[in-house]
Amino acid sequence: MDYKNLAQTYKTPLYVYDFDYIQTRYLTLKNAFNARKSLICYAVKANSNLSVLKHLANLGAGFDCVSIGEVKRALLAGANKYQIIFSGVGKRDDELKDALESDILMINLESEAEMKRLEIIAKDLGKKARISIRINPDVDAKTHPYISTGLNENKFGVDINTGKKMYIYAKNSEYLDPVGVHFHIGSQITELSPIIEAAGILAEFVRELKAIEIDIKFFDVGGGIGVIYDNEKEIDTYDYAQGILSKLNGLDVTVVCEPGRFIVANAGVLLTSVLYEKFNKQKRFVMVDAAMNDLIRPSLYEAFHGVELVGKSKDESSCDIVGPICESGDFLAKNVMLPACESGDIIVVKSVGAYGFAMSGNYNTRGRAAEVAVSGGEHRLIRKRESFEDVVALELEFMK
Ligand SMILES: *Cc1c(COP(=O)(O)O)cnc(C)c1O
Numbered sequence: 001m002d003y004k005n006l007a008q009t010y011k012t013p014l015y016v017y018d019f020d021y022i023q024t025r026y027l028t029l030k031n032a033f034n035a036r037k038s039l040i041c042y043a044v045k046a047n048s049n050l051s052v053l054k055h056l057a058n059l060g061a062g063f064d065c066v067s068i069g070e071v072k073r074a075l076l077a078g079a080n081k082y083q084i085i086f087s088g089v090g091k092r093d094d095e096l097k098d099a100l101e102s103d104i105l106m107i108n109l110e111s112e113a114e115m116k117r118l119e120i121i122a123k124d125l126g127k128k129a130r131i132s133i134r135i136n137p138d139v140d141a142k143t144h145p146y147i148s149t150g151l152n153e154n155k156f157g158v159d160i161n162t163g164k165k166m167y168i169y170a171k172n173s174e175y176l177d178p179v180g181v182h183f184h185i186g187s188q189i190t191e192l193s194p195i196i197e198a199a200g201i202l203a204e205f206v207r208e209l210k211a212i213e214i215d216i217k218f219f220d221v222g223g224g225i226g227v228i229y230d231n232e233k234e235i236d237t238y239d240y241a242q243g244i245l246s247k248l249n250g251l252d253v254t255v256v257c258e259p260g261r262f263i264v265a266n267a268g269v270l271l272t273s274v275l276y277e278k279f280n281k282q283k284r285f286v287m288v289d290a291a292m293n294d295l296i297r298p299s300l301y302e303a304f305h306g307v308e309l310v311g312k313s314k315d316e317s318s319c320d321i322v323g324p325i326c327e328s329g330d331f332l333a334k335n336v337m338l339p340a341c342e343s344g345d346i347i348v349v350k351s352v353g354a355y356g357f358a359m360s361g362n363y364n365t366r367g368r369a370a371e372v373a374v375s376g377g378e379h380r381l382i383r384k385r386e387s388f389e390d391v392v393a394l395e396l397e398f399m400k
Contacts, residue, residue: 001374003271003310007346010370010381012273013290015357017047017382019055019375021267022353026059029225029259032241037254041085043223044070046260046354047268051373051382053077056263062105064223064258068095071102081105085220085256087134087182089156090114096121106130106218108182110157115166115176122175131170132180132220135163135205137198141186141224157183160205171214178214180256181206184222187261190232195221196243203247216253223258227265229351230304261354268353270295270369272332274345275324284319286341291323292330293363295349295356299329306350307332312339321347325364357383362391 006016030040041062044053048070053063054077062083063074068091074084086099087108096118099107109115109131122129136157158166163181170176183198199221206216221244228234244255272290279285297303307321316337323330332349341347360368367386372379 001269003269003346003348006372006374006379007271007273007310009379010372011385012271012346013288013294013369014271015352015369015371016269016271016379017049017052017264017353017371017373018267019052019373022052022055022263023059025263025267026056026061028237029241029257029262030060032237033245033255033257035241036245036248039083039218039254039256041083041256041258042263043258043260044074045358047264047356047358048073049357049371049382050077052264053079055373062256064260068092068098071099071104075102085132085258087184087258093117093121097125100125100127100129106132106180108132108134108180108220109166110134112158112162112166112169115170119173119175128175128177130177130179132182132218133158133163133166133170133178134182134184135160135202137183137185137201139185139194139198139201141189141194142191160201163205164208167209167214168212179216180218180220181209181216182220182222182256184220184224184258187224188226189224190226190235192235192239192243195224195235195240196247199244199247203251206251206253210251218256219248219251219253220256220258223260223262225259225262227261227351227354229265230306263354265354266351268351268356270332270349270352270356272347272349274341274343274347276343277319277341284317286319286321286338286347288321288323288332288347290332290349290369291325291364291366292327293325293361293366294323294369295332295352296359296361297352297355298332298334299327300359305333305352307336307338308348308350309338309341310346310348312341312345315339321349325366362386365391367391 041064043064057078065071066088084104134157170178272288275287292299321333370385371383
């Protein structure tokens with residue numbers, strides 16, 4: 001990819017996504033489940049740009065949404081409403097109402113209280129709500145504690161006994177239709193065994209439910225498949241699918257999978273321009289025009305992103321790549337090797353397609369970066385750079 005040209009054309013900081021790679025990743029996962037009925041519901045929160053969603057909708061993907069805003073985004077992008085799932089640990093009444101009115105595939109519930117709320121809302125609307133319940137299988141996903149969600153100490157889902165009570169309640173309700181089970185034990189998972197273990201626990205649970213005539217049709221294994229940022233080992237998609245399917249013997253269910261990072265992380269780079277270099281005592285800093293408001297993963301999770309200086313490779317020395325924001329936590333990379341940089345040089349920050357732009361903000365009154373899609377050698381702007389006027393547009397007149 002001609003990063004220099006893209007940076008010149010669209011300016012920096014700039015997010016660039018490889019749409020061909022996104023397609024390959026989606027199809028790889030979809031094909032791994034060939035032996036069964038399956039539905040790949042892309043987790044919108046990883047990268048919610050409408051063009052990304054539309055690209056995936058065109059390939060036949062469904063969508064996993066964690067707010068009504070994401071449901072609306074998926075619908076706007078042309079998703080099939082019967083392929084949209086609404087998850088999330090605390091949904092408001094108006095969100096549940098809108099979701100029911102949109103007639104999406106199902107709503108993933110995370111507590112008994114939420115189920116009772118939904119029942120009341122469904123009754124008011126005269127609708128029967130298709131639901132699934134997020135079961136917390138108490139399995140350690142062996143990932144960063146901030147992105148681990150499948151242990152009993154986490155806020156997510158309900159334990160299996162509470163879950164069973166909820167399914168029985170739902171089956172007897174006129175306004176609830178329990179059609180799915182759901183688990184999601186964490187993100188950036190690089191070991192297969194916790195996912196298979198969770199699938200085994202949930203498959204047994206589904207057999208128990210079927211025995212009492214609760215007919216589960218969707219077996220949702222969540223997302224969380226890890227990707228390579230540095231030297232991680234990636235889970236093989238075939239082993240992943242086979243491992244899950246091996247637990248489903250005798251169960252007539254559609255496997256639902258909710259990958260976010262797996263589909264988009266390695267499709268994206270962030271291009272940023274060098275402002276200048278500076279040395280404090282022994283330490284070398286490369287100041288760039290992207291900052292933690294553009295990419296917060298290094299500050300928030302101590303995440304590693306590979307970096308590269310475009311067009312230069314000689315005389316590398318160690319440095320920190322830092323942004324202009326007034327926080328010590330404002331860095332994109334620490335102790336990385338880079339050649340001597342000059343003002344205007346372009347640095348590529350890699351693997352930022354997931355939880356990159358989506359987590360960006362306006363701290364320090366910085367407009368958010370532009371986004372570009374690349375496919376078959378062509379490039380096109382898919383989100384404009386935010387101007388100062390965009391950033392202040394919603395603030396009400398303060399001096400009358
Ligand atoms: C965040 C999330 C996902 C996607 O996680 P990835 O690690 O990006 O694959 C899937 N399902 C649920 C319920 C989530 O909260």
